[in-house]
Amino acid sequence: MPEITLAHPWRWLTRGARDLARAPAPGLSHGLCLALFGALVFGALHARFWWLAGAFSGFLLVAPVLATGLYAVSRALEQGQRDGLMRVAIAAWWPRGAQAHRLMAFGALLALAGTGWVVTSAAFITVFAPQAVTTPLEFMRHVMLAERGWVFESWVLLGGALAAPVFASSVVAIPLLLDRPQTGVRDAVLASWRVVLAHPLPMAWWAFLIMALTALAFATLLVGLVVVVPLIAHASWHAYRDCVPPQD
Numbered sequence: 001m002p003e004i005t006l007a008h009p010w011r012w013l014t015r016g017a018r019d020l021a022r023a024p025a026p027g028l029s030h031g032l033c034l035a036l037f038g039a040l041v042f043g044a045l046h047a048r049f050w051w052l053a054g055a056f057s058g059f060l061l062v063a064p065v066l067a068t069g070l071y072a073v074s075r076a077l078e079q080g081q082r083d084g085l086m087r088v089a090i091a092a093w094w095p096r097g098a099q100a101h102r103l104m105a106f107g108a109l110l111a112l113a114g115t116g117w118v119v120t121s122a123a124f125i126t127v128f129a130p131q132a133v134t135t136p137l138e139f140m141r142h143v144m145l146a147e148r149g150w151v152f153e154s155w156v157l158l159g160g161a162l163a164a165p166v167f168a169s170s171v172v173a174i175p176l177l178l179d180r181p182q183t184g185v186r187d188a189v190l191a192s193w194r195v196v197l198a199h200p201l202p203m204a205w206w207a208f209l210i211m212a213l214t215a216l217a218f219a220t221l222l223v224g225l226v227v228v229v230p231l232i233a234h235a236s237w238h239a240y241r242d243c244v245p246p247q248d
Contacts, residue, residue, distance in 0.1 A: 002245055004199040009206040009235075012242070016235030019074050020227075022082075026073045026089040027230025034059075034066065035225040042222070060214060061114040061166050064174045065107040067233030068092050071175045074237035092178065102177050102185050106170075109185075113166050120162065124155060167207050168196040175240035195243040206239065 020027045038056070069089035076088045125133050128151045131142045143152045172195055173188040183191075196203045210232055217224030 002242060004195075004202045004243060006202050006205055008202055008239075008242060009209050012206070012235040012238045013209070013231065015238040016074075016231050016233070019077055019234035019237075020230050022077055023073050023085045026086050027070055027234065028226055029086070030067070030070055030089070030233070031226035031229040034229050035222045038222045038225060056218065059114075060211070061117065061163070062107065062110045063214075063229075063232075064170045064236070065103070065110060067229070067236060068103065068174060068178060070230055070233035071178050071237045071240075074234045075179065078241075102183075102188075103174070106173060106177065106185050106188070110166065110170065113162075117159070117162055121155070121159065124158060125151070128154070164207075168193050168203075171196060171203060171206070171236075172240040172243055175237050176244060179240070191244060199243070 038059070041056075069092040072088050072092035073085050076085055081088070125139070125143065129142055130146065130149060130151070131138070133139050133142055143155065146152065169189045169192055171192050173185075173192040176183055176188045176191055177185070213228050213232060217228040
């Protein structure tokens, strides 16, 4: 397995930005679709805080599947293709045979993990928050900005503890399933874990950068997702290429 350093995540983002610049239409289309979907979710659930919080936190868990088309675009650029990249992205959403089943199975597992986090998070805050929390403002007032207590810190640690194994299971799994159709879900997950265990600090840094960029996109009222989604997706393909050599 190649050596991965703390500098590699920056290189992945640089290469991802280059791919986005070379093929802006597929990437910005993906980002725009997800930003519009997020706006619809916010409009529908703004008065139901836990459903809304769950939808946006769950987005981080299922995002590797949502980026499948952009992995295919980065692979096509890598192979020298310049035309028809929008068709490449769309075709990646319609795989055939066993590959389709494996991608669907992995997506279902990530969706299940997201649902589990929503339920766990809601139960934790309901039990331990000093006052009832039903809106984002109440969450900020009674949990995030509480003068005393440990609820927010414990909630963040709990989220990190639950998200870490999901990240470790998926960081290179979806690109691997796309790139090597004969690979099974179990083997893809094990390969992803091997990458994380072999390079814990660089992969933790990569996870932090993904979280920070996503949080920045959310802070711009989702407008930033138009660029952040394809940037991270293309960069994730290059992370896979560096972490999983062809002979593995």
